[in-house]
């Protein structure tokens with residue numbers, strides 16, 4: 001396992017699937033599961049320990065509302081932690097964005113944008129971290145960027 005992907009609830013799955021799909025498309029072995037900072041704190045700790053034992057290089061955490069999952073994970077490891085704020089609340093994700101991003105000095109969470117775009121970017125950022133020591137992932141990331149640019153170019157040509 002290179003990446004552990006946690007989400008606070010099974011209701012986050014629909015959005016966080018975009019993260020797993022992107023990791024899969026970049027050929028990065030990942031485990032995705034549910035663990036809640038508030039409802040199952042011991043499970044969070046067990047999963048973090050297991051990820052460290054199994055050689056994970058990055059942990060991605062998606063959570064909504066008072067989204068403390070990424071911070072709670074970051075408090076227990078020196079692996080880089082990426083937080084994905086989710087928007088399934090009356091405050092449309094502003095609550096989770098602030099809960100995820102506003103970490104005290106010394107315990108960072110690399111926070112991406114709210115929702116599905118953030119879920120995808122968390123996977124790409126994890127791949128970029130891994131690519132510093134994995135030339136195959138670096139090659140796949142370069143190919144991904146090329147494809148992305150080519151698609152935009154193709155659409156631009158259709159428009160004019």
Ligand code: RP5
Pocket residue numbers: 007008009010011012036062063064065066086088
């Ligand atoms: C957070 O609370 C979860 O990440 C989820 O986004 C939100 C609501 O959870 P459910 O009540 O839908 O299980 O911890």
